[in-house]
Amino acid sequence: MEAKLQWDHKMGFTASAASGHSIKIDVSTEVGGTDSGPRPTELLLFGLGGCSGFDIVAILQKMRVEVEDFSIEIVAQRAPEHPQKITAIDIIYRLTGADIDPAKANRAAELSLTKYCSVAASLNAEITYRVVLADLKNS
Amino acid sequence: MEAKLQWDHKMGFTASAASGHSIKIDVSTEVGGTDSGPRPTELLLFGLGGCSGFDIVAILQKMRVEVEDFSIEIVAQRAPEHPQKITAIDIIYRLTGADIDPAKANRAAELSLTKYCSVAASLNAEITYRVVLADLKNS
Numbered sequence: 001m002e003a004k005l006q007w008d009h010k011m012g013f014t015a016s017a018a019s020g021h022s023i024k025i026d027v028s029t030e031v032g033g034t035d036s037g038p039r040p041t042e043l044l045l046f047g048l049g050g051c052s053g054f055d056i057v058a059i060l061q062k063m064r065v066e067v068e069d070f071s072i073e074i075v076a077q078r079a080p081e082h083p084q085k086i087t088a089i090d091i092i093y094r095l096t097g098a099d100i101d102p103a104k105a106n107r108a109a110e111l112s113l114t115k116y117c118s119v120a121a122s123l124n125a126e127i128t129y130r131v132v133l134a135d136l137k138n139s
Numbered sequence: 140m141e142a143k144l145q146w147d148h149k150m151g152f153t154a155s156a157a158s159g160h161s162i163k164i165d166v167s168t169e170v171g172g173t174d175s176g177p178r179p180t181e182l183l184l185f186g187l188g189g190c191s192g193f194d195i196v197a198i199l200q201k202m203r204v205e206v207e208d209f210s211i212e213i214v215a216q217r218a219p220e221h222p223q224k225i226t227a228i229d230i231i232y233r234l235t236g237a238d239i240d241p242a243k244a245n246r247a248a249e250l251s252l253t254k255y256c257s258v259a260a261s262l263n264a265e266i267t268y269r270v271v272l273a274d275l276k277n278s
Contacts, residue, residue: 001217001225003184005192007209013192015185021177023162025189032197038160040190041257045142046154047182050164053144053152054179058171070146078140078257085260086140118180118217121224124263 010034041086044123045074048089051119055112056093056105063104068136069096076125091129098135105131149173180225183262184213187228190258194251195232195244202243207275208235215264230268237274244270 005013005025011033012026024037038046049072060067070093077088093109109131113120120127144152144164150172151165163176177185188211199206209232216227232248248270252259259266 001180001184001215003181003188003213003215005185005188005211005213007192007196007206011193011196013189013211015188017177017181017184019167019174019178019181021181023177023185025185027193028158033193035158038156038162039158040186040188040193041140041261042142042156042158042160043182043186043189044258044261045140045156046144046162046164047179047186049142049144049154049179050152050182051179053146054150054166054172057146057150067146072144072152074142074144076140076142083255083260084257086257116222118223118225119183121222122180122183122264123261125261 008034008036012036041076041078044086045076045089047119048117048123049074049091052091052109052112052117053093055116056108059108059111060104063108065097065100065104067095067097067100070094086123086125089123089125089127091127093129093131094134095131096134096136100133100135102131102133105133147173147175151175180215180217183225184215184228186258187256187262188213188230190256191230191248191251194255195247198247198250199243202247204236204239204243206234206236206239209233225262225264228262228264228266230266232268232270233273234270235273235275239272239274241270241272244272
């Protein structure tokens with residue numbers, strides 16, 4: 001797997017990879033950037049959420065669980081001293097659908113984070129999660 | 140640090156974070172996605188490159204080293220079995236400028252990867268790097 005980054009002559013970069021997609025990465029104007037894109041550490045959380053979100057959608061499809069809506073909230077704790085490593089990550093998976101079986105939803109999240117998600121397996125932080133279910137019919 | 144992701148009802152997500160920037164994350168149509176954005180694992184490499192690229196620019200500025208151009212190439216090895224964890228990452232930093240001191244450039248890269256870069260410190264892969272210098276005056 002490969003990625004390339006081109007400097008923007010301030011503090012930001014344009015990043016591209018084999019998928020053919022490019023994004024801008026930048027930092028705030030306070031540290032010399034132009035705030036033209038998300039921060040590097042934000043991309044790490046985006047990758048984790050996208051990776052495990054994809055797994056959960058695919059696993060629930062195989063379990064024939066119908067999902068109407070799905071959002072993910074991620075909160076990361078960082079060490080105070082440099083390099084401010086990400087030490088702990090808590091993920092809330094919010095699934096909406098008619099009668100989603102909590103056991104199946106939890107199993108899908110567990111399978112993702114322990115067996116399938118490349119990004120989760122590549123991070124050294126402790127990752128915890130919760131699955132929150134909502135049923136629009138009953139709300 | 141926080142991030143939120145909203146499912147697109149296929150296999151992709153729109154991710155947003157505190158910086159205010161949103162990006163799409165998706166997979167190929169072969170696995171049910173719509174290829175509307177980079178892959179989750181690509182984002183991890185983008186974050187690593189952006190993070191250490193920022194450090195190197197900032198450190199070289201402090202060292203009063205003038206850089207005319209800067210690009211980064213990242214190659215990652217993944218384990219063959221699930222979860223296909225990223226096991227090794229090799230980074231090439233290509234710096235262009237008049238008479239960039241190789242020792243300073245290498246020191247900047249080393250400082251980033253061992254002391255400052257949050258993303259590098261948050262990954263469990265072995266990370267190696269090379270600094271390649273070019274001087275446009277002499278090319």
